[in-house]
Amino acid sequence: MTIKGRAYVAGAYELPTRHAPDKSVAQLHAEAARGALADAGLTFADVDGYFCAGDAPGGGPMWMADYMNLKLSWLDGTESGGCSYLVHIGHAAAAIATGKCKVALITLAGKPRSSGMATGTAPRVLGPDRPEVPWESPFRWTIGGVYGMMMQRHMHEYGTTPEQIAWVKVAASQHAQHNPHALLRKTVTVEDVVNSPIVSDPLRRLDCCVITDGGGAIVLTTPEIAKTLKRPLVKVVGAGQTINTNDGGYATLTHSGAERSGPVAFAEAGVTPADIDYASIYDNFTIMVVIQLEDLGFCKKGEGGRFVADGNLISGIGKLPFNTDGGGLCNNHPANRGGITKAIEAVRQLRGEAHPAVQVEDCRLALACGPGLVVGAGHGHATVIFERE
Numbered sequence: 001m002t003i004k005g006r007a008y009v010a011g012a013y014e015l016p017t018r019h020a021p022d023k024s025v026a027q028l029h030a031e032a033a034r035g036a037l038a039d040a041g042l043t044f045a046d047v048d049g050y051f052c053a054g055d056a057p058g059g060g061p062m063w064m065a066d067y068m069n070l071k072l073s074w075l076d077g078t079e080s081g082g083c084s085y086l087v088h089i090g091h092a093a094a095a096i097a098t099g100k101c102k103v104a105l106i107t108l109a110g111k112p113r114s115s116g117m118a119t120g121t122a123p124r125v126l127g128p129d130r131p132e133v134p135w136e137s138p139f140r141w142t143i144g145g146v147y148g149m150m151m152q153r154h155m156h157e158y159g160t161t162p163e164q165i166a167w168v169k170v171a172a173s174q175h176a177q178h179n180p181h182a183l184l185r186k187t188v189t190v191e192d193v194v195n196s197p198i199v200s201d202p203l204r205r206l207d208c209c210v211i212t213d214g215g216g217a218i219v220l221t222t223p224e225i226a227k228t229l230k231r232p233l234v235k236v237v238g239a240g241q242t243i244n245t246n247d248g249g250y251a252t253l254t255h256s257g258a259e260r261s262g263p264v265a266f267a268e269a270g271v272t273p274a275d276i277d278y279a280s281i282y283d284n285f286t287i288m289v290v291i292q293l294e295d296l297g298f299c300k301k302g303e304g305g306r307f308v309a310d311g312n313l314i315s316g317i318g319k320l321p322f323n324t325d326g327g328g329l330c331n332n333h334p335a336n337r338g339g340i341t342k343a344i345e346a347v348r349q350l351r352g353e354a355h356p357a358v359q360v361e362d363c364r365l366a367l368a369c370g371p372g373l374v375v376g377a378g379h380g381h382a383t384v385i386f387e388r389e
Contacts, residue, residue, distance in 0.1 A: 049101030081372025110335020148200030176326025240264030257381025282370025
């Protein structure tokens with residue numbers, strides 16, 4: 001069964017807050033849901049399908065469905081880390097296509113900034129039943145340490161330089177300056193990035209995403225309902241998902257699951273990387289953007305550094321404008337998982353609702369993708385392709 005064109009984005013909403021110490025996570029989920037439903041011209045009473053992940057209170061959709069008093073015929077609590085919400089878009093589109101629900105709500109929210117979360121520098125403590133725990137936990141590994149190793153390996157294998165990779169942050173900051181809600185609106189230079197404090201050599205502070213509270217929501221619906229609403233028509237035309245396993249301890253640090261989720265999404269949509277007008281690429285760290293660009297086929301393997309250093313990610317200048325809201329590097333990375341914000345900005349671009357300074361002219365096809373969980377402990381990935389009708 002293909003989902004191509006069988007589900008439309010009716011509503012999309014990103015919470016404007018980046019710091020919400022006075023609100024509960026449940027409240028943020030509900031506010032994001034209300035905003036997306038209002039954007040669609042729908043209400044909570046219209047929702048019959050609900051999708052959320054481990055950031056929700058209780059770890060899934062059950063408690064939040066009760067909190068929002070939803071009357072459901074379908075629910076999904078798939079947990080894939082940061083890409084959960086991109087996975088959910090594919091799942092929701094499939095549920096709509098098979099008649100399991102007609103109006104699907106997807107929500108994300110979290111408060112990592114209020115809780116004092118560090119920028120990938122705190123050792124991760126995993127449950128005792130995780131198979132890698134006895135082997136990896138004694139080394140007190142950190143997220144920053146893992147991505148530092150990925151950056152180091154990419155530099156070793158392909159001759160990529162920190163200055164090239166820094167252009168990812170430069171591009172994000174060029175866009176964030178136009179977003180009044182972005183946490184970091186100051187533009188930065190390559191020199192700023194490579195001279196910022198080291199987190200895990202060669203990864204530096206400005207190679208890392210921001211830490212924010214907040215959230216967002218997406219509403220999908222049937223073509224029939226979408227065409228009765230007074231919103232631009234944006235449909236889901238392709239979706240792919242995978243898990244990049246530890247491969248028995250032989251996981252590669254320079255490849256991502258985008259090598260598998262991307263081709264599946266492109267094939268279903270019937271398009272190629274060259275057809276994409278805009279891309280939302282999950283940017284928890286600059287190196288992850290470079291690796292995903294290569295694995296999705298926007299450039300050859302090992303050429304990602306040169307691709308971004310040529311300014312290709314900057315709207316109005318480059319071949320592939322990316323993260324025109326500032327992305328996770330500058331704008332918003334709520335709940336330590338920012339997948340839904342990638343889909344929201346892709347929808348804005350297709351609707352022509354991005355900031356005029358970064359709006360992609362005649363944007364028809366947009367991609368949103370990203371990883372979830374951690375290299376060495378199962379690195380998920382999802383890709384979604386949207387089309388303006």
